[in-house]
Amino acid sequence: xxxxxxxxxxxxxxxxRSPRNRGELAVPPAHRVEGFNPLxxxxxxxxxxxxxxxxxxLRISGQGCSISQSSASMMAxxxxxxxxxxxxxxxxxxxxxxxxxxxxxxxxxxxAPEASAAEVADGLTAADRELGxxxxxxxxxxxxxxxxxxxxSWNTLLQGLDEVAAGVPPAEA
Amino acid sequence: MILTxxxxxxxLDVAAIKSDFAILERQVHxxxxxxxxxxxxxxxxxxxxxxxxxxxxxxxxNVHRGVYTIAEEATTAYEAARTRVAGFIxxxxxxxxxxTKNATEGINxxxxxxxxxxxxxxxxxxxxxxxxxxxxxxxxxxxAERGFELRFVPLTDDGRLDLAELPRxxxxxxxxxxxxxxxxxxxxxxxxxLADAAHAVGALLLVDACQHVPHLATDVAAMGADFLVxxxxxxxxxxxxxxxxxxxxxxxxMPPFLGGGEMIRDVRLDGFTCNxxxxxxxxxxxPIIEAVGLHAxxxxxxxxxxxxxxxxxxxxxxxxxxxxxxxxxxxxRIYGPTDSALRGGVASFAYRDVHxxxxxxxxxxxAVCVRAGHHCAKPLMRRLGIGATARASWYVYNDEADIDxxxxxxxxxxxFFGA
Numbered sequence: 001x002x003x004x005x006x007x008x009x010x011x012x013x014x015x016x017r018s019p020r021n022r023g024e025l026a027v028p029p030a031h032r033v034e035g036f037n038p039l040x041x042x043x044x045x046x047x048x049x050x051x052x053x054x055x056x057x058l059r060i061s062g063q064g065c066s067i068s069q070s071s072a073s074m075m076a077x078x079x080x081x082x083x084x085x086x087x088x089x090x091x092x093x094x095x096x097x098x099x100x101x102x103x104x105x106x107x108x109x110x111x112a113p114e115a116s117a118a119e120v121a122d123g124l125t126a127a128d129r130e131l132g133x134x135x136x137x138x139x140x141x142x143x144x145x146x147x148x149x150x151x152x153s154w155n156t157l158l159q160g161l162d163e164v165a166a167g168v169p170p171a172e173a
Numbered sequence: 174m175i176l177t178x179x180x181x182x183x184x185l186d187v188a189a190i191k192s193d194f195a196i197l198e199r200q201v202h203x204x205x206x207x208x209x210x211x212x213x214x215x216x217x218x219x220x221x222x223x224x225x226x227x228x229x230x231x232x233x234x235n236v237h238r239g240v241y242t243i244a245e246e247a248t249t250a251y252e253a254a255r256t257r258v259a260g261f262i263x264x265x266x267x268x269x270x271x272x273t274k275n276a277t278e279g280i281n282x283x284x285x286x287x288x289x290x291x292x293x294x295x296x297x298x299x300x301x302x303x304x305x306x307x308x309x310x311x312x313x314x315x316x317a318e319r320g321f322e323l324r325f326v327p328l329t330d331d332g333r334l335d336l337a338e339l340p341r342x343x344x345x346x347x348x349x350x351x352x353x354x355x356x357x358x359x360x361x362x363x364x365x366x367l368a369d370a371a372h373a374v375g376a377l378l379l380v381d382a383c384q385h386v387p388h389l390a391t392d393v394a395a396m397g398a399d400f401l402v403x404x405x406x407x408x409x410x411x412x413x414x415x416x417x418x419x420x421x422x423x424x425x426x427m428p429p430f431l432g433g434g435e436m437i438r439d440v441r442l443d444g445f446t447c448n449x450x451x452x453x454x455x456x457x458x459x460p461i462i463e464a465v466g467l468h469a470x471x472x473x474x475x476x477x478x479x480x481x482x483x484x485x486x487x488x489x490x491x492x493x494x495x496x497x498x499x500x501x502x503x504x505x506r507i508y509g510p511t512d513s514a515l516r517g518g519v520a521s522f523a524y525r526d527v528h529x530x531x532x533x534x535x536x537x538x539x540a541v542c543v544r545a546g547h548h549c550a551k552p553l554m555r556r557l558g559i560g561a562t563a564r565a566s567w568y569v570y571n572d573e574a575d576i577d578x579x580x581x582x583x584x585x586x587x588x589f590f591g592a
Contacts, residue, residue: 004538041561042530044561063560
């Protein structure tokens with residue numbers, strides 16, 4: 001089926017069928033945050049353990065379509081163990097990729113500097129390199145109603161990081 | 174367009190009906206468009222579009238104000254639509270037919286006008302677990318303000334209202350507000366029985382008839398309704414216009430909802446007096462062209478015959494159930510009652526563990542349009558223990574080939590996602 005392969009790349013289906021870091025963490029010490037996509041009823045729950053400016057551990061639960069669940073799985077694999085600065089930078093880069101407008105309009109759209117000699121050589125931008133497997137989700141842009149599915153887990157994670165930074169007590173499970 | 178073999182066995186000539194809908198000639202991804210989302214919004218036949226177009230190009234003006242010829246014509250057309258609606262639903266008088274933006278606005282109108290005047294702390298409003306958000310949220314908003322109690326009739330496991338709970342829930346109620354036909358489960362509710370139960374305790378009955386008026390002959394008196402709402406766009410008519418029907422004495426006693434033009438008789442700097450029914454509730458310039466479209470849609474449906482429409486949908490429901498389960502077996506689960514006679518032309522289903530969004534995405538490759546999500550009924554989704562369903566719904570222009578396309582697409586979705 002042409003078209004569908006753009007959306008459902010093999011790596012996406014792999015994360016959907018075998019989600020990484022799925023489960024829950026004890027609250028506290030973990031912080032729990034929920035995100036909803038009101039259009040489709042998808043929900044993602046992120047459990048976060050932040051220490052020393054780093055995401056020490058993270059688990060994902062909830063339910064949703066292949067795009068929201070695989071995006072959450074890929075996000076979990078990408079941010080676990082990273083510093084908060086790295087995570088925020090990655091989230092900016094990812095959300096810039098998932099926005100048709102942001103990448104060009106938002107001057108703060110992550111780490112997308114001028115193309116280097118290395119980029120010219122292998123065709124990958126610095127942003128692509130930072131995103132790694134997450135680049136597979138770029139195909140979602142051709143299906144605009146699904147973009148929110150792909151960004152749901154990231155927005156939920158960012159809300160959780162803000163809550164942790166602000167000292168908001170963990171939500172009841 | 175209309176075909177009746179024998180008066181007792183009404184049937185539809187679906188091929189002829191399909192040709193009345195230009196959009197059904199369209200191809201998507203190189204395939205014939207198969208539209209199975211009429212429960213969300215129906216397509217419009219040429220007769221409706223042409224009626225609106227002709228009116229707009231020959232007689233359009235604002236209504237009720239001008240004395241010139243086309244203003245008279247526009248007013249006549251607008252009020253003729255009201256009279257047509259009144260006859261179509263068995264209203265005692267056109268004055269009982271209030272045009273609104275849609276059914277949602279109709280419910281909000283009752284909540285704000287009737288509810289504010291009649292509901293106090295200690296009062297009870299009863300709704301059900303199968304309602305569309307439009308028949309829950311307005312009451313929650315008002316309950317937060319007025320301090321009355323909101324109760325919900327629970328469901329049986331096969332998706333019907335649990336009427337055993339009704340007497341207890343209705344105790345002290347002033348209003349029972351319920352859908353005539355579930356937009357998710359397809360369940361046809363026993364409206365007359367509900368009306369009698371409500372009236373026995375002195376409560377009124379509001380009927381959300383969005384999924385009923387387009388599909389089954391509707392008679393507000395036979396139903397025993399006190400208020401009834403529906404939208405034109407689900408019954409082959411245009412968006413932007415809906416109907417609130419209410420009994421004259423109730424509408425008469427209610428304060429107005431929106432303030433503005435047309436709804437007033439006189440305005441002074443220290444106050445105003447209201448216009449007569451139904452204009453008391455029609456503030457501002459109304460959807461005039463859309464009223465003409467609604468009139469044409471009713472003419473179209475009436476010419477087909479609601480009995481024939483209903484018989485066609487029941488027959489397609491039977492076909493869909495046997496085709497879906499015959500090909501996909503127990504891996505496909507249809508929610509709601511199993512007897513097609515007890516449900517409308519709607520099937521919400523789960524297929525393997527493929528998410529409804531993904532089902533809908535794959536079906537789109539086959540040009541099959543179905544809805545995926547919670548269908549604005551999240552309390553019902555919670556009751557079913559799921560986040561979303563895929564929903565196919567059929568109407569006068571659908572046939573067995575459309576159902577076959579759905580089944581083929583679902584089989585492909587199953588293969589695509591493996592299991």
